[in-house]
Amino acid sequence: MTDTKRIAVLGAGGLGRNMAKLLDQKHELRLVAICDKGGYAFDPNGLKSNLIEALAADASVASIPQVGVACADAIGELLKRKDEIDGIFLALPNLPNEFLPSTVERLAKEGFQGVIVDALKRTRAVEMVVRLHDLLAASKITYITGAGATPGLLTAAAALAAQSFIEIESVEIYFGVGIANWDAYKATIREDVAHLEGFSVEKVAAMSDEEIEKELDKRNGILELVNMEHADDVILELAGIVSRDKVKVGGVVDTRSPKKPVSTTMRLTGITFEGKRSTHVFTLGDETSMAANVNGPALGWMKAGFWYHSKALYGVFTSAEVMPRWPK
Numbered sequence: 001m002t003d004t005k006r007i008a009v010l011g012a013g014g015l016g017r018n019m020a021k022l023l024d025q026k027h028e029l030r031l032v033a034i035c036d037k038g039g040y041a042f043d044p045n046g047l048k049s050n051l052i053e054a055l056a057a058d059a060s061v062a063s064i065p066q067v068g069v070a071c072a073d074a075i076g077e078l079l080k081r082k083d084e085i086d087g088i089f090l091a092l093p094n095l096p097n098e099f100l101p102s103t104v105e106r107l108a109k110e111g112f113q114g115v116i117v118d119a120l121k122r123t124r125a126v127e128m129v130v131r132l133h134d135l136l137a138a139s140k141i142t143y144i145t146g147a148g149a150t151p152g153l154l155t156a157a158a159a160l161a162a163q164s165f166i167e168i169e170s171v172e173i174y175f176g177v178g179i180a181n182w183d184a185y186k187a188t189i190r191e192d193v194a195h196l197e198g199f200s201v202e203k204v205a206a207m208s209d210e211e212i213e214k215e216l217d218k219r220n221g222i223l224e225l226v227n228m229e230h231a232d233d234v235i236l237e238l239a240g241i242v243s244r245d246k247v248k249v250g251g252v253v254d255t256r257s258p259k260k261p262v263s264t265t266m267r268l269t270g271i272t273f274e275g276k277r278s279t280h281v282f283t284l285g286d287e288t289s290m291a292a293n294v295n296g297p298a299l300g301w302m303k304a305g306f307w308y309h310s311k312a313l314y315g316v317f318t319s320a321e322v323m324p325r326w327p328k
């Protein structure tokens, strides 16, 4: 990749703000736009993360001096400048399940022609995006779905690990996430609460912040998640590696400490061509944060997306089908 690609980040919460910091350190990719519910900031010369960091946690990027614009429909306003954007990272909440897929449809229908990467988590949401393949292909969009940590880094690790075997018996993903304060990642935590017994995406979407805080208090800030509806399953199934019922995802999220409560692992068990059963284990370093493990891979897939796009390969691809590249 020779020229610098211009990146827009939709969503300026925990992931979006950290993505701005990461992009500060990349010269092949330049952050030119970021938005949230209150508006957007756009600068074709590049937005540095210190502008965003200087904002109070609940302040909109619309209040960034000179480049911020307050508006009710930031995505629509940014789309008016679509010709100045090469790649989009979706760091929006996905509550309800249809929100992100319907946003993707909108990006295509309003004429964006570039690369889009998401960090979607729910199986049903990824299935909705996959169904947009024909529309996105016709719109000359290269889209990589499930390109965060799980799904994402760990799903791709499973796809790679599978190569040693002729039959895959199980894929078990168990993640540990530690964040100092749930406020910094409201959508992520809400979506995790939706996996607890007695909750649903619809129920959580209707709950106030105070109600979410009460649920966290009841659990001392710890969420233990089992048998989650996580898109690693459909992504590995679509790649032809293993049927979705053999993929299990769970984990522990501590919403009151940045220290990981458990190490994050992906364990793939299979049978080799000699008939031997064995397990490959991929473990993330405990010091790596959720932001590092989601945003780093997302940019790797963004770069891969630009390569695909340059070869006129359009439509929806998944994180188990495309090897991320390394953006400098």
Ligand code: NAD
Pocket (backbone or CB within 6 Å): 010, 011, 012, 013, 014, 015, 016, 035, 036, 037, 038, 074, 075, 090, 091, 092, 093, 094, 119, 120, 121, 146, 147, 148, 149, 150, 151, 152, 183, 184, 185, 186, 187, 188, 189, 191, 290, 294
């Ligand atoms: P967050 O709640 O911290 O921030 C969301 C941002 O989106 C906010 O800035 C909000 O103002 C903005 N927003 C909401 N509606 C908008 C609209 N209509 N127009 C413009 N902006 C709007 O979210 P987060 O915790 O950073 O999570 C973002 C997403 O990333 C979630 O969907 C989460 O599930 C996903 N995620 C994926 C992984 C993974 O490994 N795949 C890991 C963590 C988070």
